[in-house]
Amino acid sequence: MYVRQAGARLTLLYSHGNAADLGQMFELFVELSAHLNVNLMGYDYSGYGQSSGKPSEQNTYADIETVYRCLVETYGASEENIILYGQSVGSGPTLDLASRLPRLRAAVLHSPILSGLRVMYPVKHTYWFDIYKNIDKIPLVRCPVLVIHGTADEVVDCSHGRALWELAKVKYEPLWVKGGNHCNLELYPEYIKHLKKFVGAIEKSPPLYDESPQSSGPSDNNTQTDPEGTEDSKKSTDCREKTRPSIDHRQSTDSREKPRGSTDRRDKNRKSVDQPRASVDQPDRPRKSVDRFGGVMKSVRYIDCFRVTTASGS
Template sequence: MNGLSFSELCCLFCCPPCPSRISAKLAFLPPEKTYDLISDEAGSRYSLHLTERAEWQYSQQELDNIEVFYTRTSKNNRIVCMFARCTQNAKFTILFSHGNAVDLGQMSSFYIGLGSRINCNIFSFDYSGYGASTGRPSEKNIYADIDAAWQALRTRYGISPQNIILYGQSIGTVPTIDLAARYEVGAVILHSPLMSGMRLAFPETNRTWFFDPFPSIDKVPKITSPVLVIHGTDDEVIDFSHGLTIYERCPRTVEPLWVEGAGHNDVELYGQYLRRLKQFISVELAVN
């Protein structure tokens, strides 16, 4: 039935909605915090203090171009938001939902490097329970987290939806797809996306069970914005078939980037990664 063995079905129906194999593959893995937010005397503004584990690669000048603040989610968690001003004449701001085992401190150098190369500013946030954000990570919380980040980006900086690119990487594609299915934006980038938790844990699954976590595959047909899908063909965490199927289900996809030989964590090291992003943002979106 549906590609699952009898033993797997017994496992699922004896202990839903959290089958052990899903939990093992998709457990949130917040790292040890790599940054602190230091408030001013009035307690109204914050500066970013990075620890050595953040591996900051730039100067104090670039660090001064990063603004950090807290915002509150509908689940009453206080999450950290980061706005990296990477360029003076950016048309687009990327709302970046990062991967599983990193926080904003570890991502800050990457954001500066990426934004300066593709001429975009980058806005990001730490999920509940990550970095200096309060609460605990969960599926419901990451949807509330990106909603709060979206509202903060829109109201605090006055950026219009058509000038926002949603970028999700790995587990970050889950809240990105959820938001993109509800709002039309400038574009969406899905980097190593997963179809759903069940399909990740049980690759032969071809339907969405009622207890299936992260059912992104059922949401992507509702995305009305242009979508670029990126995936490594040798991804050992989220199989390449997930990216391929997500690509096939999105109504407005552009030419995808399948990085031959790349795994889950090294796609950015291949030259075609930056070339494809530049082409998409500077050329393809310019004619839309």
């Protein structure tokens, strides 16, 4: 859904929360476009609203990139005039795309999550089966980042927003809405006031220009020149690989300890011992259940509540 605002120079690409679709977001999009004087593009993730496909982490990344290319190729928007806006779970695809756009104008994180697993458990390390690893991607974002979070958020604690803001390279003055919860920040006058101030500041500031020749679209994270951010990301994504040697080591130990001339009965017993290992030797099986919104996003069932009101202007 594209909302055009006459005379607008910037375009807002909005990724909504989990328990929402374009039908619910329509009035808010119109209000934001008018009050911020921006064009606004909203979309539904795969499997949401009228969109086909199935909801998954990887599909949301493909969804936002497709919409971004539509903005550039169909509506004539340029990378340096686009602001990415991600609400709650929408902060995942927002930061994934932002980390690959070197000339992006700005990004807004509304009640964002550090990662899917961290919503449920206060883990200190990123595991391979976690989803929406925002904590690893935000150091790769080069544009100004605004974080908005309610101090009384009982779904995604405000500490998520504060931590992401601390990790941002280019920080803009954050908005911690006193008493705000996860689903009502738009009702606070300071919400739209602070957003207008942010958009105004972004319009006055010069756009970022990437020195590399390739800057017309999303790039691979592996081409990032920031060694610190890249190394942090590698440490987290390599966790799954570290578990493989232990499985292979156990297999080699079993074959080495097998005595010569063992009886058929011992071989039969060994088969019964080896049977449970079949479930261990398939690391891809758990990933399917985790990557789906129905898996780890059971937590997102309480991450986002349905929006029944729209923003009030000021």
